[in-house]
Every structure is written in C-alpha cells, then in structure tokens.
Amino acid sequence: MREGFSAINPYWDKDFFQFFSVFFSRLFYLLTGQLSLTDLASDEVQVFVLALVAISCGLLGVFLVLRKITMLANSLSHTILLGIVLAFVITRSLATYAGEEFSINFEILLIAALISAFLTTLFTQFLTHTVHLQEDASIGLVFTSLFAFGVVLVTSLSRSSHIGIEAVMGNVDALHVTDLKLIGLVTLINALAFSVFFKEFQLTSFDSVLATSLGISAKFFNYLIMVLVAMTSIGAFRAVGVLLVLSFLVAPAISARLLTNNLKTLLFLACSLGLFCSLCGVALSRHILSFYHIPLSTAGIVVTLMTLCYTLILVAKKTLKLAAKKRRA
Amino acid sequence: MNYSLFDFFTDPVFRAPTIGSMLMCLASSLIGVLVFIRRRSLLGEALSHATYPGVVISLVIMSLYFPDSEEKAALGILIGAFAFAFLGLFVIHQMETKLRVKSDAALCFVLSSFFGLGILIASRIQITHVSWYKKIQLFLYGQSATMTDIHILIYGALSLLIIAFLLLLFRSIKAIYFDVDFTKSLGMRVNFFENMIFLLLVLAICIGIRSVGVVLMSGMLIAPAIGARQYTHKLSLLFVLSGFFGMFSGFFGNYLSVFIPLVLQKEGEKTFSLPTGPMILLFAAFICALSFLVAPHTGLLSRSMRIIQFRRKCVVENALKTLWKKGIGEGAKKQAIFDGLKITRISSFFVLLKLVRQGWVEKLPSKNYQLTPFGFEYASRIVRLHRLWEVYLVSYLGQKVEKVHRNAEEMEHIITPELERELTELLKDPKIDPHKQPIPAKIGEL
Numbered sequence: 001m002r003e004g005f006s007a008i009n010p011y012w013d014k015d016f017f018q019f020f021s022v023f024f025s026r027l028f029y030l031l032t033g034q035l036s037l038t039d040l041a042s043d044e045v046q047v048f049v050l051a052l053v054a055i056s057c058g059l060l061g062v063f064l065v066l067r068k069i070t071m072l073a074n075s076l077s078h079t080i081l082l083g084i085v086l087a088f089v090i091t092r093s094l095a096t097y098a099g100e101e102f103s104i105n106f107e108i109l110l111i112a113a114l115i116s117a118f119l120t121t122l123f124t125q126f127l128t129h130t131v132h133l134q135e136d137a138s139i140g141l142v143f144t145s146l147f148a149f150g151v152v153l154v155t156s157l158s159r160s161s162h163i164g165i166e167a168v169m170g171n172v173d174a175l176h177v178t179d180l181k182l183i184g185l186v187t188l189i190n191a192l193a194f195s196v197f198f199k200e201f202q203l204t205s206f207d208s209v210l211a212t213s214l215g216i217s218a219k220f221f222n223y224l225i226m227v228l229v230a231m232t233s234i235g236a237f238r239a240v241g242v243l244l245v246l247s248f249l250v251a252p253a254i255s256a257r258l259l260t261n262n263l264k265t266l267l268f269l270a271c272s273l274g275l276f277c278s279l280c281g282v283a284l285s286r287h288i289l290s291f292y293h294i295p296l297s298t299a300g301i302v303v304t305l306m307t308l309c310y311t312l313i314l315v316a317k318k319t320l321k322l323a324a325k326k327r328r329a
Numbered sequence: 330m331n332y333s334l335f336d337f338f339t340d341p342v343f344r345a346p347t348i349g350s351m352l353m354c355l356a357s358s359l360i361g362v363l364v365f366i367r368r369r370s371l372l373g374e375a376l377s378h379a380t381y382p383g384v385v386i387s388l389v390i391m392s393l394y395f396p397d398s399e400e401k402a403a404l405g406i407l408i409g410a411f412a413f414a415f416l417g418l419f420v421i422h423q424m425e426t427k428l429r430v431k432s433d434a435a436l437c438f439v440l441s442s443f444f445g446l447g448i449l450i451a452s453r454i455q456i457t458h459v460s461w462y463k464k465i466q467l468f469l470y471g472q473s474a475t476m477t478d479i480h481i482l483i484y485g486a487l488s489l490l491i492i493a494f495l496l497l498l499f500r501s502i503k504a505i506y507f508d509v510d511f512t513k514s515l516g517m518r519v520n521f522f523e524n525m526i527f528l529l530l531v532l533a534i535c536i537g538i539r540s541v542g543v544v545l546m547s548g549m550l551i552a553p554a555i556g557a558r559q560y561t562h563k564l565s566l567l568f569v570l571s572g573f574f575g576m577f578s579g580f581f582g583n584y585l586s587v588f589i590p591l592v593l594q595k596e597g598e599k600t601f602s603l604p605t606g607p608m609i610l611l612f613a614a615f616i617c618a619l620s621f622l623v624a625p626h627t628g629l630l631s632r633s634m635r636i637i638q639f640r641r642k643c644v645v646e647n648a649l650k651t652l653w654k655k656g657i658g659e660g661a662k663k664q665a666i667f668d669g670l671k672i673t674r675i676s677s678f679f680v681l682l683k684l685v686r687q688g689w690v691e692k693l694p695s696k697n698y699q700l701t702p703f704g705f706e707y708a709s710r711i712v713r714l715h716r717l718w719e720v721y722l723v724s725y726l727g728q729k730v731e732k733v734h735r736n737a738e739e740m741e742h743i744i745t746p747e748l749e750r751e752l753t754e755l756l757k758d759p760k761i762d763p764h765k766q767p768i769p770a771k772i773g774e775l
Contacts (some may be wrong), residue, residue, distance in 0.1 A: 070437040139371035144548025145614035148607035247441035297452035303445025
C-alpha cells in the first residue's frame, strides 16, 4: 500500500484534464493492488458509483424504452422511498426488540426494493382491475400517494425535512464505500439477469406473442424488469435521488437509439454514453470547484451532460442527413 | 396551542396559507378533470417537474433585483415556471411528432432533464445564498405556511381566471372531448381550444406548485378528478365535485401539516414542520380511497352489497322452489329444505326464518313446513320463469334439452316481469317445458 494517499484528497485543486490523469494513474494502482478500496478518495467513490449506476441504467433503460414502460420506472423509482422507510422502521424495531445494535444492510435494502415493487404493482393492479380506473391515472395516483406517504413518514420520523429533499435531489458528496458495494451488487445482478436471459428479454420486448407461443412467459419477464428497476433505483437512490435516475435510464437509451438499430450495439452504446457522462460529470464538478470555488451538484451536471449529449447527437444526425441530401441533389 | 378549524380562516397567520392553498387546489383539480378524461396524467407529471428550473432561475433573479417585494417575487416565479413548463411542452411535442420518440420516453426525458437542470442551477447558490436555496427547496414539496395575503390575491385571481375560462369554454370542451370528428365537421377550431386547454393546464400547474410542490403536483391534478369520477358520469357535475374535493384536500392537508407535528412533538424537542404537498395529496388520495369504497354505484361496498343481496335472493327463491315441489298437503321436513339449499345449516335456518316472517311459509302442527297461498304464488312464478326460459333456449337458441336446466337455474332469478311478458308472447304461452313438465300459469290466471 502506498502511503500518504488517504491523508489529503489527491484531486484537490485539479482541473478537468489533471483530474483524468490522476484518476487513471490511481485506477492503475487500484487494479494492481497498490491501493485498497478503503483508501479511495471521495471523487473516486463518486465516479465508481455513478459509473455503475450508468451501466445498470443503460442496460435496463434500453429495454424500458423499447417496451414503452419508462413511466413505470418513474413510478417505481418514487415508491422505493416508502419501501426504504418501511424496511428501516421494521428492522429498527426488530433490532430494538432483540436488543441488538441497529444497522441497515444490503439484504434489507433489497427487501425494501421488493416491498416497494410489490406494493406499487398490487395497488396499480387493484385500481385498474377492481375499480376499473384507466391505467395512466392508476399509476399516477398510486406512486404519488405512496411517495407522499413516504415523505410524510420520513419527515415525521427524522423530525426534519432534510431526507425528503435529499430523496429527490440525491447527494453525491455523502457517498461512502458501502454505497459502492451496494450498487456493485445491483449492477452484478443486472448484468447477470441480462446476460442469462438476453434472448428472452429480446423476444418479449419485440414480439410478446411469439415469445408466449414459444413458452416464454412475457408476464414473468415484465415482473423481473420491474424488480430490477426497483433494485437499481435503490442502488442509485443515495447518489442521484428518485428523479434523476430517470435521466440515467432514458437519456442514454434514446441517444443511442438515434445511432443504431441493433440491440446489442444499442446496449453497448447506452452504457458507454452513461459511463462517459458520469466520468466527465465528476471531473467537471471538480474542475469548477477548483477554479471557481463553486460546489455544484454532480448529479445535476451529469444529467445536464446527458441532455446535451442527446441534443448534440440529434443535431449531428440532422446535419449529416441534410448534407447527404444536398450531395445527392 | 389549540386551534379550531374555524381559526384557520380568521387567524392572521393561518388565513393566507389556508385560503391560498384551497384556491390553488381548486384550480388544479378543475383542470385535472380534463387531464383525467384525456388520459394525459403523465403529461402533468412531466410538466410539473419541468417548471423547476424556471422557479429556480426566476427566484434568483427576483431576489437579486427585488429583494424586498413579495408580490413581485411571487409573480416572477409564476412567469418563470410558466415559461419553462411551456418549453417542456414544446420539447415533448417536438420529440413525439418530429423525432418519433415514444410518448412515455419523451415525457420521462423532459421530466428528468429539466429537473436535473434545476438542481444544477440551484446547487450554484446553495452555499453562497442559503436563504434563497431554502426558498427554492420549498417548491419541491410545497410549503404554504409562508404565504401572505398578497399570495391569496394573486393565486385567487388566477384561479378565478381558470374558472372563468372553463365556464366560457365548457360547451366547446364537452363537444371536443366527446366527439372530435363531429366537432370538426361543425367548423369549430378544435386546435385552438386544445391549445387553450394546454395553456390552462400549464397555468394551473404553475399556481399549484407553491402549495403542493413540483414533485407531487401531477397526483394533485388527477386525484380529485378520480374521486369525483366514482360518483358521476356528467361532465358538469364532475367539475363541481372535483373542485370541492380539491378544496377539501387543500384545507385539510394544510390543517394536518400544522396539526400532526404538534401531536408528534415530544417535550423539549425542536419544532419541525411537515411539507404541505404530501399532506394535501394524501388527503386527496384518502378521499379517492373512500370513494372507491362507498360510491353509490361503482363503490366496492355497494357492489359487494348488491352481490350479497342477489345471492340471498337466489337462496330464498331456491328454498321456495323446493317447497313448491313438495306440493301443498303435508309439507316438507326442515331437513329436506336444508338439503336443497347447499349452504351451511345456520344460514339455512335464517333463510327459513325469513320465509316464515315474510308470510311465504307456515309451520304445520306436524312441525313440517308448507307454503302459504301467498308463497305458493311467488314460487310458481319462479318455476314458471325457469321452465319458460328452458323452452326459449330449446326452441329459439337450439340448445340441447339436457343442457338447459343449469342455465335456467340462474336466469330464473334475473328475469323481470317485462321480460316474462315478452317471453310469454314470443313462445305463445306454452303449457309444457322441454322436460315434459307442466309450466305453472301466470299469476292471476290460476
């Protein structure tokens, strides 16, 4: 282990390009084992967490966009707040009951994801099937109410409105190595699910009738995607909040969609775009802090970069098309 | 610290927040009816989030140039929110039509991109201008507590504007929403009205975010309309009810957000405040949930009540039929009646009790039960309906004779006197059913 790394943040006072040189040299040390995970600087934790969020969301987002169910992701990413609060309350009271030290861990958060996905689906299905309410209104009513309930609970329990606000804003600066482990696990599960069931996801997304006739349950994969969305939102919750995770899901996917029609390329492009924006976002945030002494929201920067990426790709595509037209004429 | 509900309208501190948020909720719940009917509740979600950067920018500008003027700040925020929501609407429209991005992805993209931009700009001032930053954060979940009488004036005027527009446009709205093609053929400018309605939607969102907040605004748009829809099919009534529900939620949400912290607070603890938005929305959702349960036609309770009543009617009528088949004379044993009902002994006992109380059945000295003349008439009618339906199924619908009994077993409880008359006429008053059983004559012809 090299000494002196953890004493002061190595990114202190670095500009945009210096950030990358420091980052990649330290990444090399990390990979060769000269640097342990606990020695990571906060910027590195941010980069890794955002990158993992981007990869998870890139994979999921492509399928969400293709299946036209991004609004379901919106609904799920909101309701996880209630799931987290409920899981927190239950485990805390259980721990107090057993006289143990209270701590929140991965399993609890994943259970929270399941609870929230389950609750959302249950209520939405109840409204559409039993009360015969139209689908968009059922989704809209359920997730806003559950989210409101979560906000009220968390505000009353913590006696402050701080967590409620952080829930929608995210707070990259408060990230810790444990968050890295959580999102790493989530990314692993996502990658596993998509590599094992790639063909099934592809089929059910494009032709659910054919999938059903081949004996692949479209319903099961729909539910699986919902669970994955809930898990990913929980992983991204601390870093980017419940709303900006949508940008991670949708923006890279529709940007990549402008460039290719091939599903595998689409997945690859969406992930790398998200990765690129996360990396640049953290570097830019550090650059602005070093030179203008303004601490900007890193998540906000990343999302704005993603939007810019989409606009740029769009403009580039249009210009190329126009140029091609002119040449032909 | 005890406040009655009435104090919320008179107390100088509570008056403005209460009336202000009621007016805001009124405006949003009225426009929400249109959003709900059009199935565009997710558009409301996207647009309300799109206002956030507008709120942030205009709040910064207003605080820079007019630091002391409340009304200018409020107006500036309205204008900023309006501009950005409109920009969002424009982008969504362009993406859907020109770029052929699917509607849901376009909505999500605009929602999160605009919101991210808002967060980015807000973070610029979070250390340098803490008080502004706090004001901006209030718009996330809404906080009506800091409103003054000026706000009532501004939001009241705008809510009145929306109501006036709705009243003026009511006939056109009705025409457009229920038959677009017919309206177009009449030469009405449909596009103009649609744009007008979008304008009103954006305006209502901008008004509402002050007390409900950008995050939950979409819920507040549709929740009162969903509640109201459970009671009525009429558009005008839908507006009225939805407006009432909206105002109720506005008031009670406000009241509870003051009241709950007071209850939860323990001795010697720091005071905390609940944001109003979640409380308002939760109250609206509560109204919805209540409506799902108790609404007279569509409510779950009334629906299950109707089902239970029908089942009971079936059981009673089946018991009468069993007795009818025993004929008049020595009557039937209790056990024989119970066996025919296929329900638990205790409920069978109550059914029999009811039959006796209604005067359809009497207890003979031999402890057997027998139909009274009155009950006999009722039972004959059921048997008649059963057999008439069997005749109909066989001779008109070509069903096999051995298959018709089961269906007739259900229909005998449903057929109305009018249907009976029609059937009798159609089948030329048959005397015998497909199973060669006599059909009892119509009541009065015995």
